[in-house]
Amino acid sequence: MNNKKQVKGLNKEHWSKNVPGLEQGKTESPEINKDFFKNVDRYRVANEPYVVPLIKELSGSKGRVLEVGCGLGADLRNFAERGMSAVGLDLSFDNVRLTKSGFNYCGLTGSMVNSDAENLPFKDNCFDAYYSFGVLHHTPDTSKAVDEAYRVLKNGGKCTIMLYHKGYAYLYINLRFGFKRLFISEEKLISEHYDFTPLSKMFSRKDATPLFKKFKKIDFEVTTFAYGGVDVNSKLKWLHRLLGNKFLMNRLGQFLVIKAEK
Numbered sequence: 001m002n003n004k005k006q007v008k009g010l011n012k013e014h015w016s017k018n019v020p021g022l023e024q025g026k027t028e029s030p031e032i033n034k035d036f037f038k039n040v041d042r043y044r045v046a047n048e049p050y051v052v053p054l055i056k057e058l059s060g061s062k063g064r065v066l067e068v069g070c071g072l073g074a075d076l077r078n079f080a081e082r083g084m085s086a087v088g089l090d091l092s093f094d095n096v097r098l099t100k101s102g103f104n105y106c107g108l109t110g111s112m113v114n115s116d117a118e119n120l121p122f123k124d125n126c127f128d129a130y131y132s133f134g135v136l137h138h139t140p141d142t143s144k145a146v147d148e149a150y151r152v153l154k155n156g157g158k159c160t161i162m163l164y165h166k167g168y169a170y171l172y173i174n175l176r177f178g179f180k181r182l183f184i185s186e187e188k189l190i191s192e193h194y195d196f197t198p199l200s201k202m203f204s205r206k207d208a209t210p211l212f213k214k215f216k217k218i219d220f221e222v223t224t225f226a227y228g229g230v231d232v233n234s235k236l237k238w239l240h241r242l243l244g245n246k247f248l249m250n251r252l253g254q255f256l257v258i259k260a261e262k
């Protein structure tokens with residue numbers, strides 16, 4: 001799909017309808033209330049525990065953090081609870097609204113903006129930290145979004161960005177689709193058969209390195225859904241157990257976490 005504007009329109013619609021964590025937050029009451037957000041936040045750390053050290057590490061800088069693609073705001077609330085001045089941004093207006101009400105229900109302060117990772121509505125050098133988990137592989141120009149992260153960070157500011165990792169995709173695609181994969185483009189396979197989104201991309205360390213060339217320091221970490229995550233084919237549970245092994249996880253894990261310093 002080439003038209004960036006069209007992809008972003010589809011993305012907005014898709015992520016407003018498929019908000020990660022929404023189902024898990026549900027309570028007996030049909031209302032969205034404080035208990036709903038408490039469930040969302042509990043589920044987040046229980047099912048995706050690898051986000052916790054990432055958030056803790058960035059919170060060490062105290063100061064002002066920008067989360068791009070905050071979804072329902074579980075990680076943003078975690079930053080705010082750790083004393084960071086939290087700013088959330090999302091392409092979906094509905095998600096921004098939900099994150100705002102989550103902050104209100106939980107008695108936290110923060111600000112939320114409905115905008116685009118590729119054109120951040122902030123001046124240069126104004127954040128101590130930038131965090132984006134599972135977002136920038138869905139935007140058409142990931143490189144532009146990373147440049148924007150660099151621009152808004154202060155000198156010495158840190159960013160942590162998770163992108164889908166290519167090694168896992170190849171393994172998954174090979175196991176699931178066999179020879180059929182040879183007749184379908186990688187982007188189509190990933191978007192239409194892996195996570196069912198308008199656009200998803202995968203990155204190896206080699207693909208990601210040039211995106212971060214302006215940063216003075218860059219480190220990679222690979223992690224995976226340790227507890228069999230939401231979009232994991234249950235037939236592949238054994239694979240997830242296997243990926244607990246550090247050597248294999250580094251090569252075949254699901255998430256590529258890039259930590260960089262301006």
Ligand SMILES: C[S@@+](CC[C@H](N)C(=O)[O-])C[C@H]1O[C@@H](n2cnc3c(N)ncnc32)[C@H](O)[C@@H]1O
Pocket residue numbers: 011012015016020021068069070071072089090091092095115116117118132133134135138139
């Ligand atoms: C897979 S969800 C991840 C949400 C959250 N970070 C999490 O880990 O649960 C992707 C989120 O990124 C948002 N998003 C997608 N493209 C974006 C863009 N170009 N700019 C800002 N947000 C975007 C979507 O609206 C959605 O809320």
